[in-house]
Amino acid sequence: xxxxxxxxxxxxxxxxxxxxxxxxxxxxxxxxxxxxxxxxxxxxxxxxxxxxxxxxxxxxxxxxxxxxxxxxxxxxxxxxxxxxxxxxxxxxxxxxxxxxxxxxxxxxxxxxxxxxxxxxxxxxxxxxxxxxxxxxxxxxxxxxxxxxxxxxxxxxxxxxxxxxxxxxxxxxxxxxxxxxxxxxxxxxxxxxxxxxxxxxxxxxxxxxxxxxxxxxxxxxxxxxxxxxxxxxxxxxxxxxxxxxxxxxxxxxxxxxxxxxxxxxxxxxxxxxxxxxxxxxxxxxxxxxxxxxxxxxxxxxxxxxxxxxxxxxxxxxxxxxxxxxxxxxxxxxxxxxxxxxxxxxxxxxxxxxxxxxxxxxxxxxxxxxxxxxxxxxxxxxxxxxxxxxxxxxxxxxxxxxxxxxxxxxxxxxxxxxxxxxxxxxxx
Numbered sequence: 001x002x003x004x005x006x007x008x009x010x011x012x013x014x015x016x017x018x019x020x021x022x023x024x025x026x027x028x029x030x031x032x033x034x035x036x037x038x039x040x041x042x043x044x045x046x047x048x049x050x051x052x053x054x055x056x057x058x059x060x061x062x063x064x065x066x067x068x069x070x071x072x073x074x075x076x077x078x079x080x081x082x083x084x085x086x087x088x089x090x091x092x093x094x095x096x097x098x099x100x101x102x103x104x105x106x107x108x109x110x111x112x113x114x115x116x117x118x119x120x121x122x123x124x125x126x127x128x129x130x131x132x133x134x135x136x137x138x139x140x141x142x143x144x145x146x147x148x149x150x151x152x153x154x155x156x157x158x159x160x161x162x163x164x165x166x167x168x169x170x171x172x173x174x175x176x177x178x179x180x181x182x183x184x185x186x187x188x189x190x191x192x193x194x195x196x197x198x199x200x201x202x203x204x205x206x207x208x209x210x211x212x213x214x215x216x217x218x219x220x221x222x223x224x225x226x227x228x229x230x231x232x233x234x235x236x237x238x239x240x241x242x243x244x245x246x247x248x249x250x251x252x253x254x255x256x257x258x259x260x261x262x263x264x265x266x267x268x269x270x271x272x273x274x275x276x277x278x279x280x281x282x283x284x285x286x287x288x289x290x291x292x293x294x295x296x297x298x299x300x301x302x303x304x305x306x307x308x309x310x311x312x313x314x315x316x317x318x319x320x321x322x323x324x325x326x327x328x329x330x331x332x333x334x335x336x337x338x339x340x341x342x343x344x345x346x347x348x349x350x351x352x353x354x355x356x357x358x359x360x361x362x363x364x365x366x367x368x369x370x371x372x373x374x375x376x377x378x379x380x381x382x383x384x385x386x387x388x389x390x391x392x393x394x395x396x397x398x399x400x401x402x403x404x405x406x407x408x409x410x411x412x413x414x415x416x417x418x419x420x421x422x423x424x425x426x
Contacts, residue, residue: 033074034424035081040074048073052228061215061230068220072227074425079225079414082421084137087144094139102135149410155401163239163397174238176249177274179214179231182224184266187415201260201267208257214271223266224411232273240403245270265411284346286357287382289321289339292331294374308368308375315365321379330374343384353378 030042049066052073056063063069100114107117118128183201185194204221208214218231226233238250244263252258252272260267293308295301311328315321322338329335346354352371360366360380368377 031426033078033426034422035078036085036422038081038085040077040081045070045074045077048077055228056219056230059215059230059232061219062213064216064220072219076225076228078423079418080137080141082417083141083144086148086417087140090144090147092140092143092147094136094143098139099132099136102139103132106135145410145413149406149413150402152409152413153402153405155398155405159401160394160397163401164393174250174275174277175235176238176241176272177235178233178245178249179218179271179273180224180226180233181214181218181222181231181269182227182266183221183260183268184223184411184415187419197267198260198262201269205257205260205269208269208271214257225414231271235276237400237403239400242404242407244268244408246404263408265408265415285343285384286380287343287384288341288357288378288380289325290331290334290341290353290376290378291321291325291329291339292374292376293328294330304375305368305370308377312365312368312377315377315379321365339379 031039032042032045033040049069052069053063053066103114103117107114110117112120121128121131181204183197183204185197189197204217207217215230215232218227221227222231238246241249242263244261245268248258248261249270249272252270254272254274256272258268258270260269262268291308291311293299293304293311295304299307307328311324315324322340325339326335329339331339334341348354349357350371350373352369353376356366356369356376356378357380360378362380362383364380366376366378366380368375370376
């Protein structure tokens with residue numbers, strides 16, 4: 001199930017420097033809430049408020065008054081605390097490798113190395129350790145959700161068959177960027193509670209019709225995890241949309257707002273911000289050989305680069321690529337087969353390798369390039385348009401059904417955890 005973690009932490013990975021707030025615990029602090037015997041302090045709430053305000057300004061969303069936002073932020077803080085407690089009870093941990101990878105991703109999105117990212121934070125008075133702790137918490141919550149929500153989702157072969165029949169075996173690659181406002185209803189809601197939530201959703205919809213800003217209204221009244229982002233959701237593939245939205249969204253125009261839509265967890269108002277892409281059936285596969293020369297304790301970076309360039313010159317003069325790969329390549333898995341990596345679909349390799357494949361013609365040899373593994377040259381031996389096989393189609397369908405169900409099941413699970421916790425607001 002690790003392949004779905006990206007769904008859950010897409011928002012966290014878009015963190016930019018100015019959205020990371022840090023506030024030191026004050027000597028005299030005040031308890032604002034108790035969650036299962038764990039106290040939440042005023043300083044934590046203020047730090048989270050500062051972070052949310054900065055993030056909203058970065059998105060060019062005018063923040064509401066601080067007292068209006070306080071309830072939303074406190075609710076999020078309580079929910080995060082419950083999830084951290086559950087993760088600790090389960091003995092879950094974030095490894096150093098996972099944390100370092102996430103830090104590198106955040107730094108890269110800010111067009112920096114990790115060291116540059118650290119230096120900028122420290123110049124702003126933000127301890128790097130606080131950022132590591134924040135990212136570690138986000139990863140841990142993501143892992144918890146993946147495990148606890150993922151194990152609740154069951155997908156039958158009949159569901160896969162029905163999905164493929166509906167899609168006519170053409171898995172949609174149209175993506176949608178949405179905003180959402182949610183009016184939730186409690187579990188086992190009475191008819192009166194459902195009616196009250198319906199009325200509230202209709203009133204919110206009327207405010208939007210009359211010109212109220214969707215982002216600011218979402219921040220003030222929405223009751224889901226997207227509220228503090230102005231209701232903005234990540235890009236979603238059409239076939240991965242929750243069942244509630246699967247028919248509604250593709251028929252909407254850009255900037256159109258839906259009427260309130262009913263789900264088991266409440267009422268949802270959706271706005272379509274953008275869409276991109278379209279249906280596709282075929283993928284282009286590439287047949288590649290490569291030679292890897294890695295720096296070692298006995299070979300410097302400069303020596304590795306010099307060697308790979310010399311090998312490229314020998315190939316361009318007519319020497320056999322496969323024979324040189326068998327003799328010199330440090331990729332032992334492919335060296336014995338002359339550097340042959342077989343046919344591969346887009347996305348299989350690291351970005352530098354993928355880019356070099358795309359920029360090299362059939363029968364061409366790439367310039368030397370660097371990846372995290374060392375220095376490479378590659379030869380593109382062929383390209384073909386391949387109709388994705390039945391097994392892959394079914395696996396893609398299963399993944400998209402999983403993603404389609406995930407949001408609904410996550411919402412249900414979060415409501416259950418909150419209802420089962422002891423929460424005291426002070």
